[in-house]
Each structure stands twice: as C-alpha cells, then as structure tokens.
Amino acid sequence: MRDTLRSYAALMGIGFRAAPWHATCQLLTGIVSAVSFPIGALGAKIIVDSARSGDLHAALGAALLLGAVCAGALASVFYYVHCLFTVQERAGAVATRELMALVGGTDGLAHHESPDYQDQVQRIREEQGQLAGMVNATAGVVRVTATLAVTAVLLVGIDPWLLFLPLLALPSLWLGKVRRDLRKRADEETSEAERLRRHLFELGTSPDYGAELRVFGLTDVLGARHRAVAEQVARRRNRADWGAAGLAAVDGLVTALGYIGAITLVLLLVVHRHATAGDVVLVVGLAGQMSATVGTAVNYGTYFLQILTVGRRFTWLRRYAADERRAAGAARAQAAPPGGAAAPPQLPARLREGIELRDVHFGYTGGGRTREVLRGVDLRLPPGSVVALVGDNGAGKSTLVKMLCGFYRPDRGTILVDGTDLAAHPAAAWRDRCAGAFQDYARLEFTVRENVGVGDLPRIADRDAVAAAIDRGGATATVAALPAGDATRLGTRWPDGVDLSGGQWQKLALARGLMREQPLLRVFDEPTAALDAHTEHALFERFAAAAREGRDTGGITVLVSHRFSTVSMADLIVVLDGGRITETGTHRELVALGGTYAELYALQSRGYR
C-alpha cells in the first residue's frame, strides 16, 4: 500500500511539477463539466413540472439555468482539453528526462546486466507515455465521482431505492479490473517473446546489419522466426481479449437491467402519485447518462490502475537507483581510511604511487548465478606508465579496464589509487579524472565539434581544444573533408547529416577520449579495431609519447589491443589468460621469457613479413 501511494505521489508530482497551473485547472474544470449533466437534467425536470403546473416564471428560470449550465459545460470542456494536452506534453518531457537520469545516472554498469532490471526498463520504455497520464487519470476519476455523487443525491430525492443505479458502477468497476488483470497477465507472460519479436524486427530493418543479412541470406529466416513469435504473442493476447470481451458483455447486461429497473420504478411511483412527470424526465436523463458515466468510470478506473502499475515500475527504478547510491555510499564508508575525516578523501593532483590491484576477483551475475571473470588479479600500474593488456578473446581485459574506471566494484580484493581504496572516492570524482575510448564507442549524431567536445564538457565550446583533440585522434584530414568542417552534423537521419566510415567514427571517438588533457587514468579499449595496423601503430606512438611527456601528472595510460606492433611500445605489458595474469614485463623481458607473449608476438611478426 505504501508503495502504491508512493508511486501515485511520484506520478502526480511529475504532472504538477511540469505544469502546476494547468494540472490544477484540469482537476477543477473537470468537476464543473462533470456536474453539468445531472444539473441540466434537474433543469429539465423543473421545466416539465413548472409547465404542467402553469408556473411560467419557474419554467423560464429553469430554462435560463439550463442554458447557463450548457454554456459553462462547453467552456469548461474546452479549457479542460487544453489543460489535458498541456499537462500531458510537459509531464511527458519531464518523465522522459527523469527516466534517462535514472537509467543513465547510476555510477556503475552492473544494472545493465541484470535481467530483472532490463525487464523493468523494457516495459517502462514501452509504457513511458503513461508516466505523464496520472493527472489526467485522476481528473477522470474525480469527474466520474462528482457525476455519480450529484446523480445519487438527485435520485435519493425521488426515491432511496433508485440509489442502486449509481451503485451499479461498483460491479462494473470490479469487472473492469478483472478485464485489465486478464490483459496484464497476458502481457507479462508474453513480455519475453515480445522482446524477441522486437529484436528480430530491429535486426531485419537496421542498416547496421544489412550487409550480414544479405551475405548470409538471413532475411527469410528472421521473417519466419518473427512470424512464429508474433503468432505466439497474438494467440496468448487474443485469448485474454476474448475473456475480456465476455466480461464486458456481462457488464453491459447488468447496466441495461439497471436502466430498465430504474425507469420501471419511477413509472410505478408516478402511477401511485409519489413522483411527478418531471421526475420521470429526470430519471430517464440520469439513467441514460448513467451507462455512459459507468463506461467512463470503468475506462478511467482501468487507466488509473494501469498508470499505477507503470508508476510502481518507476518507483522500483527510483528505489533501485537509490539502493545503488546507498550501496556505493556504504562501500565508500567501508573503504575510507580508519579514523579518517567525515569528508571523502581527495584524489591527488598527480599520481605518485600509481594504481594497484590486490587480489581482485569479479564475476558477472546473470540467471541467478555468478560467473567469475577475474580471479585474484595482483597488479601495479606505475605512475606515468603506458600499460598494455593482451590476451585471448574473453580473457577479461575489458572487464579489468571497466573496473579501473570504477564501473564495477570488485567482489573481493581492492583497487588502490595512490594507496587509497578507489571505493572510498565518490564515483563521479574518479570519473572526472578518467578519460578513454572503448570498443563500443557511441556514434553521437551531433555536430563533429560537439561529438568530440563532450569528452570534456566544461571545454565543449573551446574550439581550439576540440581542434587539438581532433588532431591528437588523427582525424584532422577527415574533418577537413566534411562539407562544414567541424560544424558538420553527423548521422543519416538528418537532412544535412553526413555519415562516416567505421574508421572515421572511431577516430572521432578517440579524439573524444583525448579531450581531457591531464587525466589520472586514460584507457583505450580496442578503440582502433577499424583502423589499419599502421594507422593504429602511428596513433599509439603519438599517444605514448604524449603520455610520457605528461608524466609530471603521473597519469597512467592503459591500452587494450590485439596488435603486438602497438602493444610492444608499452612500458608494461600484462598478459591475461582466463581472468588471471600469467605474464608481466616489458616487451624485451617478455620476449626473453619465451612464454605466451613471445610466441604470439613471433606469430604476428611472421604474418607481417
């Protein structure tokens, strides 16, 4: 219950924060328009009764009241609709931003691997439009409640038994909830299949996979799989829809019987002179309106509950993010030096001792089990050094790089930065001192300048700094050849957008990773796979020279590459195998050792001869 209230408050908060005036007016104008119909029916009753008793003044007064009520209802409906759209639009933007902050704002990456998390995020993505709808749903429920309340008062005035008419809304609401539950269960049961269906669609239509699909002739296979999955989803959802349709028929029957019963009762009252002709008009009007009101009540009630479900997911995400923050805070507190000050330790301006990994273990958790990927890694990265990580695919190189960046916390062991546990530092403070380029670099469809400048946000508008980073990334010629130079917009979905080759995108990602000038840690996790070996070698030679020049800050450069011509220039080479370090040393030392490195180096060198 507390969760439900919290979810409700969160979603109403989004609407009221986004458009406070319009949200308030939507609720108020909703009430005005809701009571106008029963009041109008009352006006009709007074007109009929006054006409029958020959009271012209009362009849004309009631006619005037009716006209005023109609005018008020029309005006309030217009403003209600205006408020509805305004709230919906503004709240949608606020909700989307909050969602982006929740998903992208957590310190680490571990949540992206949790199936539970992915499932919630996927569903919330599909239903995100509803996050903005709570003010609308509440206004709808308030409107229906106001109509039912005024109707009940008017009916009780004729005969208390007529109260059963508005009370018929209750079974209708219950049947509506059962119908909604049927559909919800079907959606939940088909959510995995639905994800697969979307993935197949994406594979079949994305330009990224076009070449492979054609080479392997996969289009038909994907189509057949898509058909099978779509049929499975449709079968399950159809079953739920038929069940819901049956319940809707029962609901309609109950409402119709209620209508007939109310009119019969008031006619009997007239026959026994306990009611007037005007009462018949009033009951016919109210009962006729009742089925529409009950229908609206069911729709808004269902909509309300649906949004509440999305709200619970939203609250779940919020809580997840808060738990993550708390866990990071607890880890920081635990890692803080004993007897240290309450404030977190400061990162040094320059590294003196370097970075040290002590018995670091880490595993990815999925499907209820953890698979260990790093097993007792002990490693010292000296200040100002260029360190290369090598090893077979899946050896754990990228995982180690991500741990150094603070994206994952070790399951066991510690990472020390100048002797202080990395976990003791706020994640954001450490990330501000890191830079890098990764295998899965982002293709940001902004201008070239922004694409590179986001690598150091405070200097994004500094054209010289961006040009220098583009030069360091070896992308000057690429950018010069673009129609508007560094102001060229990238991406084919924009009218003036230009697409780049894989290698050109990678050079921009490299330039982005080189925007920060004096980070304590710079990582290059195979960001040059699309470049030829000579270009990669030349670029890394320049990076290494720049890193060595900047040794006064003690910054460490870690690079991952499968090309030994690049790796050989590092000050320290680390060979990883199955999550363990098997060899460390300089190129010369490792060749002399005659182990895995020497063997692989010899193999690649022969290939180049």
Ligand SMILES: Nc1ncnc2c1ncn2[C@@H]1O[C@H](COP(=O)(O)OP(=O)(O)OP(=O)(O)O)[C@@H](O)[C@H]1O
């Ligand atoms: N997000 C993840 N969730 C679960 N397992 C993962 C994840 N990322 C990597 N792994 C697994 O961890 C192991 C190490 O992966 P990692 O990417 O660190 O290797 P790598 O040495 O960088 O490989 P490559 O040279 O292919 O890039 C692999 O077996 C991989 O399947």
